[in-house]
Amino acid sequence: MSYLSERVLKWFDQHGRHDLPWQCNPSPYRVWVSEIMLQQTQVTTVIPFFKRFIQHFESVDTLANAEIDEVLHQWSGLGYYARGRNLHRAANVIVSEYAGQFPNSIEDLIKLPGVGRSTAGAILALAYGQRYPILDGNVKRVLARYHEVYGWPGNSDVLRQLWSHAEYHTPHKRIADYTQAIMDLGATLCVRSKPSCNICPLQNSCGAYAAQSQAQLPSRRKRNPLPIKNIYFLIARAENGSTLLYKRPPHGIWGGLWSFPEINANKNVESWCQDHNLRQVGELLQHPVLTHTFTHFRLAITPLECVVVEDERSVMDPDRWLWYNIDNPARIGLSKPVQQLLRICSN
Ligand code: SF4
Structure with a gap:
């Protein structure tokens, strides 16, 4: 020995x-x-x-x-x-x-x-x-x-x-x-x-x-500062308080978890809603930016919240879309920022 x-x-x-x-x-x-x-x-x-x-x-x-x-x-x-x-x-x-x-x-x-x-x-x-x-x-x-x-x-x-x-x-x-x-x-x-x-x-x-x-010791890896990726989360809430989530693809970041839809910029919220048979009925509320660090980059998330109503012709695939009710939560995987924002927006 x-x-x-x-x-x-x-x-x-x-x-x-x-x-x-x-x-x-x-x-x-x-x-x-x-x-x-x-x-x-x-x-x-x-x-x-x-x-x-x-x-x-x-x-x-x-x-x-x-x-x-x-x-x-x-x-x-x-x-x-x-x-x-x-x-x-x-x-x-x-x-x-x-x-x-x-x-x-x-x-x-x-x-x-x-x-x-x-x-x-x-x-x-x-x-x-x-x-x-x-x-x-x-x-x-x-x-x-x-x-x-x-x-x-x-x-x-x-x-x-x-x-x-x-x-x-x-x-x-x-x-x-x-x-x-x-x-x-x-x-x-x-x-x-x-x-x-x-x-x-x-x-x-x-x-x-x-x-x-x-x-x-141990020696650290020499690294350049992590790049920052900016994204917008759309927190679309139904009038009954439920929030729209979608299931992310099985691979990549937060693979298989449920998340808020991502949109490119706040000016696209209305057209995003139209494309998904939703109608924005209230003001768009912008929350403070939330930063989340991954191994290779930092994600700067701007959360945008609004109330929406579904068109009558709306048919959402239940394998991909979900109205999440925080008082009666579905048993699904949620990333930390999504959990955090769901809590913030329910108060
Ligand atoms: S093994 Fe670690 S804790 Fe123990 S003497 Fe060496 S450096 Fe210190």
Whole structure:
């Protein structure tokens, strides 16, 4: 066992987290759901979502048989919705190709939508006790600092080095504990800014601590400022207070979620309404701009609200359009800005 793994395991026994909801009854299904949720989200945020999700979809079969709208409804507010769509797709693969039995080999696991090498390693280590390394964001940070690996971890050479360190330190015994321990150490002590080196079990052998280079590691990617995309949301409200939403295509941003219609500029509201067999009957109200940041760009949303009535000849495809009533909400997936605006406009 390496010095690092020995120290980390000792620390885990005393200070690690042993009562996370996915740690009790760590079935492959529960570990998989938690690992996907934790990919871009912190533990404290994930816990209530995980509990609710598992309550609704208690097995891979239940998840596979659920409507995607219901899955995205349960995912609403957690962000990075491709993760929810991939869980649903992967559940269907497990049911159709593996007769509902969760795969237990790295080759099969990494074929599932949304499962990369680190997630597959975590499932094998935590649920099956198999010796596979993991390299999620927390572990990358610990190893980049401990071994002073410079360079952005997204770079393939840097990643190769980090994987070889991860492989080396993964012990032959207590695999599940070590996997949880190294993730916990990264999440609670070796955090991005102001790591708690003074109470870290690795302090006396950590390269970054010796060189006081913690703040520079892991190296950040050099980026240009994110471009800004301007859009207008049309919050079209019926006289009974319901709001018109449409279902976004399954791919791309907010894929499969329900959203306000987007229009090019406020002068087009009237013609947009005409094209959709609606008539604007009230003033157009412009709300303050709302900004939402994605990985590659920022969205500056100008919400425009008005009351509309449907023409008699209006026939809206119910698979694409929906009058959403906030007092009796449909069970569908909504992005954060849409949830926020629905709340604002209902007050
Ligand atoms: S000593 Fe500091 S930088 Fe090194 S692993 Fe521990 S917390 Fe991270």
